[in-house]
Amino acid sequence: MAVRPRRLPSAIRSAAALRRLALASVIANVVIVVTGGAVRLTDSGLGCPTWPRCTDASLTPTRAYAAHGVIEFANRQLTFVLVIVAVLTWMSAMARREQRGLATAALLGIPAQAVLGGLTVLTHLNPWLVAGHFLLSMALLAVTFTLWERTRPRTRAGVPSPPALALAWATTAVAAAVLVAGTVVTGSGPHAGDLNASGRVHRTGLDVQSMAQLHADLVMILVGLSVGLVALLTAVRASRAVRRAAGVLLAVELAQGAVGYAQYFLHVPPLLVALHMLGACAVWLAALAVLSEMTPSQQRAERVDQQPRQRADDRAVDPDELQVAPHL
Numbered sequence: 461m462a463v464r465p466r467r468l469p470s471a472i473r474s475a476a477a478l479r480r481l482a483l484a485s486v487i488a489n490v491v492i493v494v495t496g497g498a499v500r501l502t503d504s505g506l507g508c509p510t511w512p513r514c515t516d517a518s519l520t521p522t523r524a525y526a527a528h529g530v531i532e533f534a535n536r537q538l539t540f541v542l543v544i545v546a547v548l549t550w551m552s553a554m555a556r557r558e559q560r561g562l563a564t565a566a567l568l569g570i571p572a573q574a575v576l577g578g579l580t581v582l583t584h585l586n587p588w589l590v591a592g593h594f595l596l597s598m599a600l601l602a603v604t605f606t607l608w609e610r611t612r613p614r615t616r617a618g619v620p621s622p623p624a625l626a627l628a629w630a631t632t633a634v635a636a637a638v639l640v641a642g643t644v645v646t647g648s649g650p651h652a653g654d655l656n657a658s659g660r661v662h663r664t665g666l667d668v669q670s671m672a673q674l675h676a677d678l679v680m681i682l683v684g685l686s687v688g689l690v691a692l693l694t695a696v697r698a699s700r701a702v703r704r705a706a707g708v709l710l711a712v713e714l715a716q717g718a719v720g721y722a723q724y725f726l727h728v729p730p731l732l733v734a735l736h737m738l739g740a741c742a743v744w745l746a747a748l749a750v751l752s753e754m755t756p757s758q759q760r761a762e763r764v765d766q767q768p769r770q771r772a773d774d775r776a777v778d779p780d781e782l783q784v785a786p787h788l
C-alpha cells in the first residue's frame with residue numbers, strides 16, 4: 461500500500477525525515493528495554509496486575525499499588541511513544557516507497573510485543589515469557605537499526621573478504637546466543653520476576669550458577685571471535701570504517717563483560733543489572749553495525765534506478781537523494 465506523498469507534510473516524507481524517524485525508533489526501542497528492566501528490578505511487574513487495564517476496576521494505577529503501579533503504568537505508556545514513532549516511520553517509508561518491508565516489520569513488532577508483554581503479566585511473569593519479551597525487543601532493535609543504516613547517506617567500502625564477512629556473521633550469531641543465555645541467567649536468578657500466588661518467585665528452575673557460567677563462556681567465545689575479526693580486518697586492509705566498527709564492538713564487549721562480572725560478584729545489584737541491560741543493547745547494535753559496514757548497499761543502486769520513475773513532486777521533496785547519488 462502506498463501513502464500519497466502529497467498528503468503528508470514534508471517533515472515526514474523527505475529522506476532526512478525517514479532517517480531521523482528510523483533513528484528515533486532505534487532509540488525508543490533501547491529506552492523501552494531499559495525501562496522494562498526498571499519494572500522488573502523494582503519488582504513492579506505486577507504493579508498493574510492485569511492487562512490491558514491496569515486493575516480490574518481501573519485503566520490507571522490505583523493507590524493500592526503505590527509506586528509499583530506508577531512504574532509499570534509509565535512503562536506501558538512508553539509503548540504509545542513507540543507506536544507513534546513507528547507509525548510515522550511507516551508512513552514516511554510508504555510515501556517514499558523505500559524500505560517498506562523493514563518499516564512494516566518494525567510497526568507489526570509492537571502489537572506482537574504488547575501481546576507478549578500482556579501474556580507475561582497474565583502468567584505472573586513466567587520467566588520464559590519475560591525472556592521472549594526481551595529477545596523480541598532485540599529483534600525489533602535489529603529491524604529498526606537496519607532501517608536506519610539503509611537510509612544513511614554514506615558510501616560503504618563493501619565486503620573486505622568473504623572469510624571476514626563469514627567471521628562477522630559468526631560473531632553476530634554468537635552475540636545473539638549470549639543474549640539468549642543472559643535471559644536464561646536472569647530467569648534463573650533473583651530478579652526473575654514477582655511473587656506468584658503461592659508467594660514464590662517464578663524461576664526457570666535451572667541452576668543459576670551453571671547458567672551464569674554458560675553465559676560467561678559464550679562471552680569468552682564472542683570476545684575471541686571479535687579479536688580474530690579485528691586482526692583479520694587489519695590483515696586484509698579493510699576500510700577504516702569497517703575496522704573502526706569492529707574495534708568499537710570489541711571495546712563495548714569488554715566493558716559489558718566487566719559490568720557482567722561486577723554484577724555477578726556483587727550479587728546482582730539492580731543498578732548494575734540495569735546497566736548490563738543497556739550494555740546488552742550496545743553490544744547487539746555494535747555487532748549489527750559491523751555487519752552493516754561490511755554489507756554492500758543495494759539501496760543506493762535501487763534509488764537511482766527508481767529516479768526516472770518518480771513523480772516530480774516526489775523528487776521535489778527529496779533533496780537528499782540528489783546528494784546521495786553522486787557517491788555511487
Ligand code: HEM
Binds near residue numbers: 638641650713717723
Ligand atoms: C558481551 C557481554 C555480555 C552480554 C551481551 C550480556 C548480555 C546479557 C543479557 C541480555 C542478560 C539478560 C538481561 C535480562 O533478561 O534482563 C544478561 C544477564 C546477566 N549477565 Fe550478562 N552479558 C554479557 C557478559 C556477562 C558476563 C561476562 C557475566 C559474568 C558472569 C554476565 C553475567 C550476567 C548475570 C549474572 C546476569 C543476570 C542478571 C539478573 O539477575 O538480572 N554477563 N546478560
